[in-house]
Amino acid sequence: MKTKLLYHTNSFTYECTATVVAVEGDDVALDATVFYPGGGGQMADRGMITWQGQDYPGSVIAMHKRNDVVWHTLDYPPPSIGTEVVGSIDWNFRYQMMRTHTALHILCGVIWKEFGVQVTGGQMYPDRARMDFAMENLDKERINYIEDKINQAVEADYPIRVYSLPREKAFAIPDLVRTKINLLPPEIAEVRIVEIVGLDLQADGGTHVNHTREVGHIHITKTENKGRINKRLEIMLESSL
Template sequence: MAVPGNKTPAGAPEDVARTELFAVDAYLRSFDSTVLEVDREGGRVALARTAFYPQGGGQPYDLGELRWDGGSAQVTRVKREAGRIWHWLDTAEMPSEGTELFGEIDWDRRHLLMRTHTALHILSGVIWSEYRIPVSGGNMDPGKGRLDFPFDSISTDIGRRIERRINEEIERAREVVVDFVERSESDLDPALIRTSANLIPKEIDPLRVIDIVGLDKQADGGTHVASTADVGRVAVTGTESKGKGNKRVRLEVLPG
């Protein structure tokens, strides 16, 4: 177990810790790597290791830059395909396989996504603690996001109460930790079961778990801040019905 950015979490698979740097250190802004494969037709490269987060779990991909001897390019998209993480580049002069390079993520955008993702976990934890209702879906952009819940009904009064409770949890400065949990253990954890970890394919073992200590615990592959205090203030910007038994809560992370 480790606070994001402090050290590699205990139990992290060796291949993940070595190649998927975002999974073990969300605060890593730059890194050295080597080009493993080039898809010139697709305008993309796969790297030996990367700190760029690939789109997944509702969290958008990172943006940034790759630089190498004689060239550089903006990273415009990142996606995992067939076990490899591909980086789309805005250049026709692609680096060759084996090229050593330096990568740097757009930190302002990433940090805002980390704050947003953590805020959504706080929202999930607040709804569970107040109403014992699990999250059923969600999505986010930098600075704003939404979660869906199987409420029978929802109102602006509930929205105001949720906003107050989220900001209370932020002020409590709860520690956010990353852990890797063996599947045999996670399948017995009520917190992980209620957040649908049991729906994740069995071949994913161990599970990467984000724990907002004392509030929320979920299997999750995304990036988060180290404390709820780092989220800053949050506003619930809307509550709406998306049909019977499906209600949506939208939030924004306020500037500052």
């Protein structure tokens, strides 16, 4: 059993028709889904699953991915196996996550290009995001420099490409994995690549916009010292483009 991950091929897909292939309590597995289940610091999608004859929609209140199957937890008794359903995500939330995720890749790409330091952690929230770097110096001058550079990358409107490569070919690319620890499980044969053409190229499983200008202006709102060689930057995006 395997769920077709529609968000992997097109992050802008917000609705799909699918068939229930398994039910466990209030959890349902579908043969295909537009819902991103969370991971890599990106929050899981929100939304609804509806089916014929239902008077009101079942909200998806939690998600998890187990092996190759995405499970959707409903706040309503789930439909039976074989039922055709419609999955619809909260598009405004998804698009915010897409903009935020791409913003973090811009930040990561600029810092790698300028200082050659690796990522030690990261997390997205509904209104902000943070990323940690194996960096020793993060004074006010450097923060201002980084903010200028990341917004220059936004304005450059670099195109963003998403594609997959065989594992061996992917890992022949220098610096493909920017995290200090390689988080890619050894059983993954195909590696999904997110490339900001002209700036950054990384292994990544999340959702992204198509061009950097879609991200909008990025503000570095907070910095923290998380260790002698570990610094945290928190960012926020302007609410409207």
